[in-house]
Amino acid sequence: MLARLSSLPLFWQVFGTNALVLVLAFLGLVFGPVTVSVPPHATELVVLVAGLLVMLAINLVLLRRAFMPLDQLADTMRRHDPLSPGRRVRVEGGPVVAALAQTFNEMLDRLEFERRESARRALLVQEGERGRIARELHDEVGQTLTGVMLQVEGLSGAIPEHLRPQLDELRETARQGTEDVRRIARQLRPEALEDLGLQSALAALATAFGEQAHVRVDRHLEPPRLPLSEEQELVIYRVAQEAMTNVARHAQADTVELRLERAADDVVLTVRDDGRGLPSAASRSSHGIRGMRERAMLIGAGFEIKPSPGRGTEVKLTIPVDAA
């Protein structure tokens, strides 16, 4: 009977529980060997109080059972983590609780969809802006500096010998300027990604990073079995870029491992360093890490950042690739 009770709507469960208790009390009074004199005797009072306690206990137990699924649902809802999308509450319990769980899950679906869309839009805008700035830097400023370099060179015949060293310095400064502009433009817009593909772009990233941060980079870059979409490639590149930037800034590492490989139906990007390891939990939700998580969410990829075995940190991006 108790099993059938828990498949009723919540309202009827509560009502039924109370009704049961009241009916038992009624029956006890009517048919039980209980008489209540006016004023009641001590023994009568004891029996009545005992009876009352029993009724209350039954009520308590049955109600607790009825409300338990609701409490569990509330608890699960509270523990839900918005940054780990895809998890849903279990749909079980009586019809009311099940309906509530279902509605909650649907709401999560809508929220996650909306979140993904707005993140996608924001990232597109960001990439667009970066592309524009990179192009202008490259085409305008970079060229102007090249022009300066050439004009300085053009002076070298006309100026006296003792000024040559200064002229050389000037030319070198301008040349350094053109290199800086290129480097910055490349960071903003990885032209290698468009022209040469993901593997080459990652290889170039690894090389540039190794030179700038004076760190050894071990790379293992496999070609994916199926072509990745532009969006997926861009996310992989940006996550690798951000992860390595973090290593350069915080980790004080000697070696960094960059791996792009297939694992079953997934493509996995791993960036592992042997440095200081992750800082406190508070800075784990830093801008850069949030950014990586958002981008991962955009393509439905799994993202993890954790201490790597031994020392240092490991960043792992797992991209599910639908078999065509």
Place this chain on the structure above:
Amino acid sequence: MIRLALLDDHPAVLVGLQRVVEQEPDIAVVGAAPTAAELARQLGDRRPDVLVVDHDVARSDGLAQCRRIKDRPHPPGVIIYSAFDKRTLELPARVAHADAVVDKAEPVSALLAAIRGVARGETMLPSVPRGTYDAAAARLDGEDLPIFAMLLGGETLPAIADALRAETDEIAWRAQRIIGRLRPGAAIRPHERELEPAGGRVPDLPLR
């Protein structure tokens, strides 16, 4: 005396190139302009020995210019002068029959050496590694592949048109399309299809 023409739409670079060349006793600038039309006007009847043409995807398509110039009779030697990474330019430059590619970040001596080399009749393009060739071929339509191969072999447009029994105009148009697909910043991205050469692994574009 090497007769040099300069085509670059960035004023600072155009002036700078002229200043640099002014100092060289064996090179004379016979025309310097930001557009092809302006340059043609300046040159009049004169034919330069070497042309340095700027290539910047967004503003001036030096590769396309080079292709057009090389299709004319008695074309000058052409040097592609670009702020872009040389590695992504070398193959389309070959298709355009350029004689050299010089990076704007390189020291000026590199450009001068290229000018002198090209004036002597040398072609200063490195040979194309197999991997680059394969990856580029993957970006092209099947019907363009024979034209691509012949252009890389140095065949002129009329010769190719003859061999394929097509109109020269059509071959010219196809050649421009091939360059369009192969140059840096092209809209179509390479999808690294699995081409399994005898070695076994998929060839990646080598970054030297």
